[in-house]
Amino acid sequence: MLEKNYTPKDFEEKIYADWENSGDFKPDMRSNKDAFAIVIPPPNVTGILHMGHALDDTLQDILIRYNRMLGKKVLWQPGTDHAGIATQMVVERNLAKEGKTKHDLGREKFIETVWKWKEQSGGTITKQLRRLGASCDWSRERFTMDEGLSRAVRKIFVSLYKDGLIFKAKKLVNWDPKLGTAVSDLEVVQKDTLGKMYYYRYPIEGSDSEYVTIATTRPETMFGDTAVAISKDNEKLKHLIGKNCIIPIINKVIPIIADEHADPEKGTGAVKITPAHDFNDFEVGKRHNLPLVNILNPDATLNENTPYEGMTTQEARAKTIEELTKLGLMDKIEDHPMVIPYGDRSGVVIEPLMTDQWFVDAPTLAKEAMRVVENGEMEFVPKSYEKTYFEWMRNIQPWCISRQLWWGHQMPIWYGPDETIFCEENEEEALAAAEKHYGKKVELRRETDVLDTWFSSGLWAFSTLGWPDKTEYLDTFYPTSVLVTAFDIIFFWVARMMMMSMYKMKQVPFKKCYIHGLIRDEKGQKMSKSKGNTVDPMATIEKYGADALRFFMAAMETQGRDINLSEARIAGYRNFATKLWNAARFGEMNECRLDTSYNPQEAKLAVNKWIIAKAQEASKEVTENLNSFRFSDAANAVYQFVWGSFCDWYIEMIKPILYGENEADKAETRATFAWVLDRILIILHPFMPFITTELWNNTAERSVKLIHAAWPENEPIDEQAMKEIDWAIDLISEIRSLRSEMNIPASAKLTVYLKGAEEKSKQHLSQLDKIICTLARLESIAAYEGEITPDMVQGVFKESTLLLPLKGVVDFKAEKERLKKELDNLNKYLEGYERKLSNPSFVERAPAAVVEEERRRQSEAKENKAKVEAALERIANF
RNA sequence: GGGUGUGUAGCUCAGGUGGUUAGAGCGCUACGUUGACAUCGUAGAGGUCACAAGUUCGAGUCUUGUCAUACCCA
Numbered sequence: 001m002l003e004k005n006y007t008p009k010d011f012e013e014k015i016y017a018d019w020e021n022s023g024d025f026k027p028d029m030r031s032n033k034d035a036f037a038i039v040i041p042p043p044n045v046t047g048i049l050h051m052g053h054a055l056d057d058t059l060q061d062i063l064i065r066y067n068r069m070l071g072k073k074v075l076w077q078p079g080t081d082h083a084g085i086a087t088q089m090v091v092e093r094n095l096a097k098e099g100k101t102k103h104d105l106g107r108e109k110f111i112e113t114v115w116k117w118k119e120q121s122g123g124t125i126t127k128q129l130r131r132l133g134a135s136c137d138w139s140r141e142r143f144t145m146d147e148g149l150s151r152a153v154r155k156i157f158v159s160l161y162k163d164g165l166i167f168k169a170k171k172l173v174n175w176d177p178k179l180g181t182a183v184s185d186l187e188v189v190q191k192d193t194l195g196k197m198y199y200y201r202y203p204i205e206g207s208d209s210e211y212v213t214i215a216t217t218r219p220e221t222m223f224g225d226t227a228v229a230i231s232k233d234n235e236k237l238k239h240l241i242g243k244n245c246i247i248p249i250i251n252k253v254i255p256i257i258a259d260e261h262a263d264p265e266k267g268t269g270a271v272k273i274t275p276a277h278d279f280n281d282f283e284v285g286k287r288h289n290l291p292l293v294n295i296l297n298p299d300a301t302l303n304e305n306t307p308y309e310g311m312t313t314q315e316a317r318a319k320t321i322e323e324l325t326k327l328g329l330m331d332k333i334e335d336h337p338m339v340i341p342y343g344d345r346s347g348v349v350i351e352p353l354m355t356d357q358w359f360v361d362a363p364t365l366a367k368e369a370m371r372v373v374e375n376g377e378m379e380f381v382p383k384s385y386e387k388t389y390f391e392w393m394r395n396i397q398p399w400c401i402s403r404q405l406w407w408g409h410q411m412p413i414w415y416g417p418d419e420t421i422f423c424e425e426n427e428e429e430a431l432a433a434a435e436k437h438y439g440k441k442v443e444l445r446r447e448t449d450v451l452d453t454w455f456s457s458g459l460w461a462f463s464t465l466g467w468p469d470k471t472e473y474l475d476t477f478y479p480t481s482v483l484v485t486a487f488d489i490i491f492f493w494v495a496r497m498m499m500m501s502m503y504k505m506k507q508v509p510f511k512k513c514y515i516h517g518l519i520r521d522e523k524g525q526k527m528s529k530s531k532g533n534t535v536d537p538m539a540t541i542e543k544y545g546a547d548a549l550r551f552f553m554a555a556m557e558t559q560g561r562d563i564n565l566s567e568a569r570i571a572g573y574r575n576f577a578t579k580l581w582n583a584a585r586f587g588e589m590n591e592c593r594l595d596t597s598y599n600p601q602e603a604k605l606a607v608n609k610w611i612i613a614k615a616q617e618a619s620k621e622v623t624e625n626l627n628s629f630r631f632s633d634a635a636n637a638v639y640q641f642v643w644g645s646f647c648d649w650y651i652e653m654i655k656p657i658l659y660g661e662n663e664a665d666k667a668e669t670r671a672t673f674a675w676v677l678d679r680i681l682i683i684l685h686p687f688m689p690f691i692t693t694e695l696w697n698n699t700a701e702r703s704v705k706l707i708h709a710a711w712p713e714n715e716p717i718d719e720q721a722m723k724e725i726d727w728a729i730d731l732i733s734e735i736r737s738l739r740s741e742m743n744i745p746a747s748a749k750l751t752v753y754l755k756g757a758e759e760k761s762k763q764h765l766s767q768l769d770k771i772i773c774t775l776a777r778l779e780s781i782a783a784y785e786g787e788i789t790p791d792m793v794q795g796v797f798k799e800s801t802l803l804l805p806l807k808g809v810v811d812f813k814a815e816k817e818r819l820k821k822e823l824d825n826l827n828k829y830l831e832g833y834e835r836k837l838s839n840p841s842f843v844e845r846a847p848a849a850v851v852e853e854e855r856r857r858q859s860e861a862k863e864n865k866a867k868v869e870a871a872l873e874r875i876a877n878f
Numbered sequence: 879g880g881g882u883g884u885g886u887a888g889c890u891c892a893g894g895u896g897g898u899u900a901g902a903g904c905g906c907u908a909c910g911u912u913g914a915c916a917u918c919g920u921a922g923a924g925g926u927c928a929c930a931a932g933u934u935c936g937a938g939u940c941u942u943g944u945c946a947u948a949c950c951c952a
Contacts, residue, residue, distance in 0.1 A: 571917080648919085
C-alpha cells in the first residue's frame with residue numbers, strides 16, 4: 001500500500017543505496033548496442049555542491065539514465081579535481097588560524113597536511129551528488145592526483161616537451177603577489193576601476209628649461225623606466241625624439257624613442273616605457289632593445305633597484321608623488337577610469353613580472369583543436385558557442401603552466417649541475433639520461449614548480465579511462481559521447497581538453513559539447529557568497545525532494561540561457577510529483593494491477609485507446625527532444641501528459657467504468673491504467689528517478705528494475721484513436737464553459753440537446769453518453785431535431801448547436817451579453833479571413849493548402865455567425 | 879573599444895525550417911469539500927510579441943537601424 005502522502009525523504013536515500021549496492025550504475029559490457037559515455041566535470045575535491053552543479057549533473061544524469069534505458073553500454077565516469085590553488089589556499093587559511101604558515105611545516109609536511117584535509121573533507125561533494133540521484137559508476141571514481149592520473153600527466157608532459165611543445169622561458173607573466181605564483185591569463189579578471197592619471201615632467205638632458213610631460217596611472221614604476229616613447233607623427237613633440245631625458249629622484253638618463261604605442265591623442269602623447277612591468281611596454285622594449293629593470297620583489301614590494309625598497313606599491317606611489325611635487329615637476333592629477341587586473345582566487349592586484357616559467361605552445365596545439373570543430377567531429381550545442389571557441393582559439397597565447405605552489409603535480413623536470421634540463425617520466429630515467437649526457441653519474445635537482453590544475457583536467461577524458469594503458473574501457477568509451485558544462489568553462493577546460501586530446505589521442509575527447517547557462521537567484525542576480533544570495537541545493541532537496549529540484553532544472557533548461565532559481569516553481573514540481581503519487585494511489589484503490597498478458601494494441605474502449613495513443617505520443621516527444629538536447633521540451637511533454645491527459649481527463653473518464661457493472665470493460669480499463677502508469681514511470685524516470693522507482697517497486701512484482709526498463713522506441717501511434725475522445729473533451733469543455741458563463745450552479749444536473757449533429761457525432765454521443773454526463777454534470781444528453789425555444793441557452797459546437805433548456809430560469813440579459821460577445825469575436829475573425837482571401841496575390845501565391853484552410857475557416861465562421869444571430873433574434877424581446 | 883546574447887501576460891519564462899484565435903507555471907478573479915489529490919478541481923480575466931523601417935501574399939519568427947539590458951574579450 002502506498003502512503004497517503006508523498007514524502008520523498010522516506011525513500012530517496014534508500015533507493016539510491018540499493019542502486020549503488022546492486023551495481024546498477026556499472027555499464028552493461030555485454031550489450032550489443034552502442035556505447036554512451038560522459039565524463040563528469042570533476043568538482044573540486046574539497047568543494048561542496050552548489051546550484052550550478054545541481055543543474056550540470058542533473059542534465060548529465062538525465063542523458064545517462066535515458067541512454068541506459070535504451071540498452072546501451074553506459075558509463076558516467078565520476079571523479080574529483082585536486083584544484084591546486086583553491087585547495088592550497090584553504091589549507092593555508094586553516095594553518096593561519098593556528099598562527100602558522102606553510103613554511104613552518106616545510107614542503108613535505110605541508111603536502112601531507114593537504115592530503116589529510118582531502119581525506120577529511122573530500123567525500124562531501126560526492127555524497128551530495130548521490131543525494132541528487134547522480135548515477136555515476138562510483139567504483140571507477142578517479143582523482144586528478146591518483147597514481148594513474150599522475151602517470152598520465154607525466155607521460156603527456158614528457159611527450160610535449162620532447163616534441164618541443166613545452167618550453168621554459170623568461171617572460172613577463174601575470175604574477176599573483178599574494179599566492180607567490182604565476183597564473184595564466186584566464187585566471188586574471190579585469191575590473192573597471194576609477195583610478196588617477198598623473199601628469200608630471202621629466203627634464204630633458206642638457207637643458208634647463210625643457211621637459212617632456214608624461215601621463216601615467218602608475219608613477220611608482222618610473223624607477224623601472226628605460227625610455228620615453230613619442231609617436232613620430234606627433235607634430236608637437238617629435239622634435240624631442242632622439243634626445244635623452246632624466247628620471248627625477250634617481251636622476252637616471254633614458255632615451256626618448258619613436259614608437260607608435262604612444263598615441264598622440266592620449267594623455268600627453270609621451271609615454272614612459274617600463275618593459276619589465278607592463279605587457280605593452282615589454283613589446284616596445286623588444287622593438288627597441290631596451291634594457292629591463294625589475295623593481296619589484298615577489299610579494300610586490302619595491303626592491304633594491306628603487307629608492308623605496310620594502311615599500312608597497314601604494315606607499316611608493318604616495319612617496320613618489322610627494323617627491324615629484326617637492327621638485328616642482330608634478331603638473332596635475334585627474335580622475336581616470338581604468339581596468340586593473342586581479343587574481344581570480346586571491347583577489348589581489350596582479351603584477352606583470354619577469355620570471356622563469358614553463359609554457360605550453362598552445363597556438364600550435366590549437367590548430368588541430370580548431371580543425372575538428374570546423375569539420376564537425378566535435379559539435380557544440382547550441383552551435384553558437386563555436387564562435388566563442390574559435391575566437392579564443394585564434395588569439396590564443398602560450399599557456400603558462402608552471403605554478404610556484406606546493407600542492408599539485410610536480411613537473412617531471414630535473415636539472416643537471418650545469419642546469420641542463422632532463423625531462424623524463426621519473427627520477428630513475430632522468431638519472432639515466434643524465435649519466436648518458438655527462439658520461440658519468442651526477443646529482444640532479446628536481447624542478448620545484450607544480451603544474452596548473454587545468455593541465456591534469458585537460459587529460460580527464462582519457463586519463464580516467466585508463467590511459468596510458470590500453471584498457472577495455474578506453475577502447476569502448478573513448479571518444480566519449482557528450483560533455484556537459486557551463487559556458488564559463490569553455491576556455492579553462494573544454495579548449496584544453498580538445499588540445500590535449502587531439503595531440504595525444506588523435507581523436508576528439510567528446511563528440512558533442514552541450515553548453516548551459518548559469519543559475520542565478522530569483523531576481524536574476526549572479527549567486528555569490530559575498531552577496532549572500534546563494535541557495536544550498538541540499539536544503540532544497542531536504543524541503544522538496546531531489547526529484548522536484550531535478551525536474552525544475554530540466555524544465556527550465558532551454559538552450560543558451562541562464563536560469564533564475566524559483567522556489568515557487570520547485571514547489572510546483574513537488575506538487576507534480578504529489579499529483580503522480582495520488583494518481584498511482586487511485587490506481588491501487590481501484591485494483592488497477594499490471595496484467596502481463598495485456599496488449600495495449602488490443603484495447604477496445606475508446607478512452608483506453610485514446611490514453612494509449614496519447615502515452616505513445618508523449619513518449620515520442622520525450623525521445624525526440626532528449627535526442628536533440630531540448631531538455632525543457634522533453635520535461636514539459638511528460639508533465640503535460642501526466643497532469644493534462646492522464647490525471648485531468650483519463651482518470652475522470654474511467655471513473656464511471658470502474659464504478660460500473662461491466663466486468664469486461666472494467667478489466668480492460670484496469671489493465672490499461674496499469675500499463676499507462678508504467679509507461680509514465682519509464683519516460684519520467686530520467687527526470688525523476690526516485691518517485692518513479694518507488695512507484696515501480698510498489699505497484700507490482702517486477703522482473704526488471706525501472707533503471708534498466710526498456711525505453712519505448714519506434715511505436716506506431718494510432719492517430720484515429722485520439723479523435724473520438726478529443727471530440728468528447730471539446731464537447732464537455734464547451735458545456736462547462738456555457739454553464740459557468742450562465743451562472744448555472746455546479747450542483748444543477750442539466751439536460752442538454754445537440755441539434756443538427758452529423759451521424760458520426762450522434763454515434764460518439766451514444767457511445768460516450770455516460771462519460772459526457774459525468775464530466776459535464778448532466779442529467780442526460782441527446783440528439784434533438786425539434787424547434788429551438790427561447791428558454792434554451794445555446795452554444796455553437798462544431799457542425800451542431802448545443803442547447804441547454806433552462807425552463808424559465810434563463811438570465812436573458814446574461815445570455816444576450818454572452819451571444820453579443822461571441823458575435824463580436826466571430827466578426828473579428830471573419831474580417832481577417834475576408835482580408836486575406838480578397839487579396840489576389842494571397843490566393844495566387846500562398847500554398848493551396850493554406851488557402852483552402854482559410855476558406856474552410858471562413859465558411860465555418862459564417863455558419864456560426866448565422867447561428868448566433870438567429871439565437872439573438874429569438875430572445876430579442878425577452 | 880571589439881564580440882555575443884536578451885527584450886513576448888502582473889512575475890518567471892516557452893515559442894527548431896515564416897502560415898489556425900501567440901502558450902506554460904506562478905499570481906489574480908469567480909465558483910467548488912464530486913468516492914486519487916485543497917501540494918486539488920472547474921471556468922475566466924490578462925499580451926500594440928521593446929521601438930522604427932524593410933523583405934514577403936503573410937513576420938513574435940527573416941534583414942537593417944534605434945533604445946534598453948546582460949555577459950565575454952581587450
